[in-house]
Every structure is written in structure tokens, then in C-alpha cells.
Amino acid sequence: MSVAKISLPKSVNRGESVAVRVAIQHPMETGYRVDNKGKLILKNTVREMNCLYNGALVFSAEMGSGIAANPYLLFYLVAKDSGLIQLNWVDDAGVKGTASALLTVV
Amino acid sequence: MDFQNVGKQCKASLPVLTEALPLAIQRRRAVKQLALLAAGVCGLPSVVQAQVPTARPPLEVVVPMMKTLTAGAHVQESRVTLTIPLLAENGHLVPVSVSVDSPMTGSDYVKTLYLLSEKNPRPLIAKISFTPGCARASLTTRIRLAGAQYVVALAQMSDNSFWAASAEVVVTDTACLDAT
Amino acid sequence: MVSFIFIMFGLGWGVSSFLICIADEGPKRAKRPQPPRSGIEFVSPEIRAFQEDDFSSPAMLWATRGEHLWQETAGPRGESCQSCHHDAAQSMKGVSARYPKIDEPSGALLNVEARINRCRTEKQKAAAFAYDSESLLALTAYVGLQSRGMEMKVTIDEKNKARFESGQRLFSTRIGQMNLACTNCHDDNYGRKLLNDTISQGHINAYPAYRIEWQDFGSLHRRLRACFYGVRAQLPTAGSDELLDLELFLAWRSQGLPVETPGVRR
Structure with a gap:
């Protein structure tokens, strides 16, 4: 089980910019490394990460072995209504993960 | 860095330019030396040397x-x-x-x-x-x-x-x- | 008359300092860098920034995992760490700052990892975690986090003196194909460069830590093994007595530095 975290400001004014920070515990295996028996370790990276704001897709990222282990992303959304900001990600092995946080718009 | 030293440096490395180096490298060296000369004239600190940009190929x-x-x-x-x-x-x-x-x-x-x-x-x-x-x-x-x-x-x-x-x-x- | 007073004073001072020496002989004879400087002072501003901000620190992902594990039950009695130790913020405060420690009944020298495993096998009646397993690292990180900012303060006394001296000996013995002792780099040459790396004083106050070179979170013993590899020496096993002795000496050597666990290092 890996840890995924999302961080938002406590509350924002309508129309303002919201910094969304994401951290996912994932080795982002490149597929170029070998284990201590010389066997190639299969590539397994977080392939895609989507961000939904009250159910609507607002941001997405396709990633590969060029993104460092334990990916960290910071991006900015426009505050519209209070509601749920949800992240969904999937890796090459098909493992899915999610993290969400509530945004309060005043 | 004083101007005279820069002049000497340039003179010393001048013969290199006449050797059969690829054109791009010759040009780069010439640009570097010109920049060094300019830096010397302006009395800029020697740190400038390291910042002379090399030309980047097209993206x-x-x-x-x-x-x-x-x-x-x-x-x-x-x-x-x-x-x-x-x-x-x-x-x-x-x-x-x-x-x-x-x-x-x-x-x-x-x-x-x-x-x-x-x-x-x-x-x-x-x-x-x-x-x-x-x-x-x-x-x-x-x-x-x-x-x-x-x-x-x-x-x-x-x-x-x-x-x-x-x-x-x-x-x-x-x-x-x-x-x- | 005045000179006589001075002589007497000098004699008195000499005798008293001699007595202090006897009382604290082991640690007094060992040298350590003064003042101690944490490894974080020897890394790039980028790495420092990762450690300073809990959200951007990859190491904190392991501490968060440890927080979950603290509440997870294990063994036939269905007990978790929390069942006995309750709120870690209180019960675990300062623990990592004073370990490794001699376990009273058994006389064994235990670091935090070994203590957690002893709790698992003896109290929870569950299987011990493997040394560099994610679970043991995560719990060690979470326990360490409760001491963050506190001064490293291990006590050297009659009970652990032999172990301390064994660690001290290992620290100053030349080993491996490169014929280097820990002290050759971390006492004699800290602050100087090896390629682009600045040699640190070799303190342990950030471990377990996220190491960029590993792209992973790892134990102090893994870090020590890496140094053994670096000087082309035989690698001691993680959790071995040899490395525990060295850990005790290093904990004493890091005295006064704040605990940075879970830290970020090069």
C-alpha cells in the first residue's frame, strides 16, 4: 500500500488561484534497473494522474520514467465553488490510487 | 583580470584557430575569445569567463x-x-x-x-x-x-x-x- | 605569596580535572568534530528545501505510512503499537534521541528498529519485520518524528561502555581495499570535496532518511553499509552487533545536534 497526499489552502476567495500539491509514494521504476540477481526489473511508473474538481476534469498529467521516484506535483486551479478536489492515478501494473481534499471557497 | 593578460591569452591560443578543427568549434572559440577580450576591456571580474554561452543547436x-x-x-x-x-x-x-x-x-x-x-x-x-x-x-x-x-x-x-x-x-x- | 596561591590553585584545578577525566574516561578520550555540524549543512540548497517542507519531503511519506501502521493490529492478541503506547506524540517523544540503549533484562544493545521488533515478537507475538522492510522503516520514521528537533543525547555508562569502545575502534580502524577509516573522511576532511560532494561530519541525526542516491527511504545501517562499500570493505549485515556498536558511537558523536528524522540526504 502506498501513501498519496494532497494539500490545499484552508480556504480561498472565489476566482482566486488555488495551489494544489500532490505527493505519491511510488518507486517510478524505470525498467532499466536489474535486481541483485541480474534480472531486469519491469518498468512501472505512475502512468497517468487526473484531477477532478467537483467531478469535472481540470488537470491531467501523463508521466513516465523521467519523473523522479515518489512523484511530486504542484499546479494551480481557479476557485469556483466549495467542493471536492479528487486525484486519481494509475500505474503500469494497473494499480490505482486516489487522494482527495475538500476546498472551501468563501 | 587586466587587459594585457587577456591579450596574451588570446595570442597564445590563436594558432589553434588555424588547425583543422570543425568550423563550429572554431567559431565557438573565436566567440569566447572575443567575449574574454570584451570582458577585459570592461574590467569585468574573471567569473564572466565561465558564463560565456555556447551556441545551442536548434530545438x-x-x-x-x-x-x-x-x-x-x-x-x-x-x-x-x-x-x-x-x-x-x-x-x-x-x-x-x-x-x-x-x-x-x-x-x-x-x-x-x-x-x-x-x-x-x-x-x-x-x-x-x-x-x-x-x-x-x-x-x-x-x-x-x-x-x-x-x-x-x-x-x-x-x-x-x-x-x-x-x-x-x-x-x-x-x-x-x-x-x- | 601571590605565586604560591597561583600554584595551589593550579594544582587544585589540575587534580579536579584529572578526577573528571577518570569519571568520564571513555567518551572523553574519543574525539568528535567541534562544533558538530549536521549533514544538512553539507547538501545543496535544493535538498535542504525538500527537508524543510514536510509536504515536499519524500521522507514524510514513510512517516505517514508509519502513522497508519502504529494503529494496525498484529499477532494473535490483536494488539497494535497504540494499544500499549497510546499517543505516540507523548509516549515516543525523545525516544530516538536517546537510542541505541541497553535492554535491561537481556543486556542486548538495541536501536529503535531492534526495539520495535522486540515489541513485535515479545509483546504482540507477531513475526519480526525484515531489517530494511518498508514497514520497519515506516515505524522507525514515525517514532523518530516524535523526537524531531530534540537534542541527540545518548548516555555512555558502565553498561554500554564496551559496546561504545568497540564502535569507536571500528570508526578509527582502516578497512577495505582503499584502506580508509571513517575518521579519515569524517573527522580529518569534512568540508572538503570528493568530486562535487562535500564531505560531511558523518552524523546520524537524520536517519532513517530519504536518500536521493537510493531514490528511496533507508535505514542508518544501509547508509553505513554504503560507506563500507565505498571503501571496498566487506559489508557487515544490517542489524549486526558490529553496526549497532558503531551506531552507539555515532549517536554519542552526534550529541547536541537536533534529531532531523525523517531527513533527506544526498
Whole structure:
């Protein structure tokens, strides 16, 4: 089980910019490394990460072995209504993960 | 650095120019020496020497994948800001920030941002899709770099125009081997 | 007359300092860098920034995992760490700052990892975690986090003196094909460069830590093994007595530095 975290400001004014920070515990295996028996370790990276704001897709990222282990992303959304900001990600092995946080718009 | 010393340096290295070096290198050296001379004349500190930029090849040469992404469209090197350390202590984790100058409205926004590498085994580091729901076309993340190389940020706007920025990063190796 | 007073004073001072020496002989004879400087002072500003901000620190992902594990039950009695130790913020405060420690009944020298495993096998009646397993690292990180900012303060006394001296000996013995002792780099040459790396004083106050070179979170013993590899010496096993002795000496050597666990290092 890996840890995924999302961080938002406590509350924002309508129309303002919201910094969304994401951290996912994932080795982002490149597929170029070998284990201590010389066997190639299969590539397994977080392939895609989507961000939904009250159910609507607002941001997405396709990633590969060029993104460092334990990916960290910071991006900015426009505050519209209070509601749920949800992240969904999937890796090459098909493992899915999610993290969400509530945004309060005043 | 005093002017006379600069003059001597230039004279001493002049014969090199006449040797059969590739034209590009000859040109680079000439430019460097001119810059050194200029620095000497202006009385600038010697640090300037290290900052003489070397000419970068065109972006499509640095990252051939650009041609596929842009389908041959013209790429303007403007509007994109790429912030990355000039010297990365370790290629495993290099912080990078990209922001694109755009109003991010429904009719004028950044659709896609590509982070590209010159020398990684896979040139596409990330493909970011923005929407007008993003307050700004900006991303901060951490990337892997397999050795010293150029990093390119390529942005595709909603009108399908392409804009880009590049940076040259030196990646150093660690001194102590570690196989644990 | 005045000179006589001075002589007497000098004699008195000499005798008393001699007595202090006897009382604290082991640690007094060992040298350590003064003032101690944490490894974080020897890394790049980028790495320092990762450690300073809990959200951007990859190491904190392991501490968060440890927080979940603290409440997870194990063994036939269905007990978790929390069942006995309740709120870690209180019960675990300062623990990592004073370990490794001699376990009273058994006389064994235990570091935090070994203490957690002893709790698992003896109290929870569950299987011990493997040394560098994610679970043991995560719990060690979470326990360490409760002491963050507190001064490293291990006590050297009659009970652990032999172990301390064994660690001290290992620290100053030349080993491996490169014929280097820990002290050759971390006492004699800290602050100087090896390629682009600045040699640190070799303190342990950030471990377990996220190491960029590993692209992973790892134990102090893994870090020590890496140094053994670096000088081309035989690698001691993680959790071995040899490395525990060295850990005790290093904990004493790091005295006064704040605990940075879970830290970020090059």
C-alpha cells in the first residue's frame, strides 16, 4: 500500500488561484534497473494522474520514467465553488490510487 | 583580470584557430575569445569567463521528438519560463518549474505542456494537459536526468501555436559508490 | 605569596580535572568534530528545501505510512503499537534521541528498529519485520518524528561502555581495499570535496532518511553499509552487533545536534 497526499489552502476567495500539491509514494521504476540477481526489473511508473474538481476534469498529467521516484506535483486551479478536489492515478501494473481534499471557497 | 593578460591569452591560443578543427568549434572559440577580450576591456571580474554561452543547436536537433509533437509547425522560443538548477547534484531528483504566459480563458489557454529531455532513454518526461479551470499554466515537479543535457519545455496553445524554452543542466555524479 | 596561591590553585584545578577525566574516561578520550555540524549543512540548497517542507519531503511519506501502521493490529492478541503506547506524540517523544540503549533484562544493545521488533515478537507475538522492510522503516520514521528537533543525547555508562569502545575502534580502524577509516573522511576532511560532494561530519541525526542516491527511504545501517562499500570493505549485515556498536558511537558523536528524522540526504 502506498501513501498519496494532497494539500490545499484552508480556504480561498472565489476566482482566486488555488495551489494544489500532490505527493505519491511510488518507486517510478524505470525498467532499466536489474535486481541483485541480474534480472531486469519491469518498468512501472505512475502512468497517468487526473484531477477532478467537483467531478469535472481540470488537470491531467501523463508521466513516465523521467519523473523522479515518489512523484511530486504542484499546479494551480481557479476557485469556483466549495467542493471536492479528487486525484486519481494509475500505474503500469494497473494499480490505482486516489487522494482527495475538500476546498472551501468563501 | 587586466587587459594585457587577456591579450596574451588570446595570442597564445590563436594558432589553434588555424588547425583543422570543425568550423563550429572554431567559431565557438573565436566567440569566447572575443567575449574574454570584451570582458577585459570592461574590467569585468574573471567569473564572466565561465558564463560565456555556447551556441545551442536548434530545438528539433536537441530533441528530435519535437518534430512529431509539432507536426512540423513553427516553434517560437518565448512565453515559456523554465526554472531548473544549472548544476544538479544528482540526476535522480531534479526540481523543475515551468510556467507559460497565457490568460487561461476559455478561448485562449495552454492546452498541453511537454517536458522533454535530450539524453534520457525516453525523451518525453511528462505531458501535462491544462484546462481553463487552471488558474495559470504552471507546473512544478521533480525529474530524472541521465547525465548533463538540455531540458526543453514545449507548450501548445489552444490556437495550436507552439512555444518553448530550454535550459542546459550539468548533472554531477556522486563520489562514493553505493550498491546497497 | 601571590605565586604560591597561583600554584595551589593550579594544582587544585589540575587534580579536579584529572578526577573528571577518570569519571568520564571513555567518551572523553574519543574525539568528535567541534562544533558538530549536521549533514544538512553539507547538501545543496535544493535538498535542504525538500527537508524543510514536510509536504515536499519524500521522507514524510514513510512517516505517514508509519502513522497508519502504529494503529494496525498484529499477532494473535490483536494488539497494535497504540494499544500499549497510546499517543505516540507523548509516549515516543525523545525516544530516538536517546537510542541505541541497553535492554535491561537481556543486556542486548538495541536501536529503535531492534526495539520495535522486540515489541513485535515479545509483546504482540507477531513475526519480526525484515531489517530494511518498508514497514520497519515506516515505524522507525514515525517514532523518530516524535523526537524531531530534540537534542541527540545518548548516555555512555558502565553498561554500554564496551559496546561504545568497540564502535569507536571500528570508526578509527582502516578497512577495505582503499584502506580508509571513517575518521579519515569524517573527522580529518569534512568540508572538503570528493568530486562535487562535500564531505560531511558523518552524523546520524537524520536517519532513517530519504536518500536521493537510493531514490528511496533507508535505514542508518544501509547508509553505513554504503560507506563500507565505498571503501571496498566487506559489508557487515544490517542489524549486526558490529553496526549497532558503531551506531552507539555515532549517536554519542552526534550529541547536541537536533534529531532531523525523517531527513533527506544526498
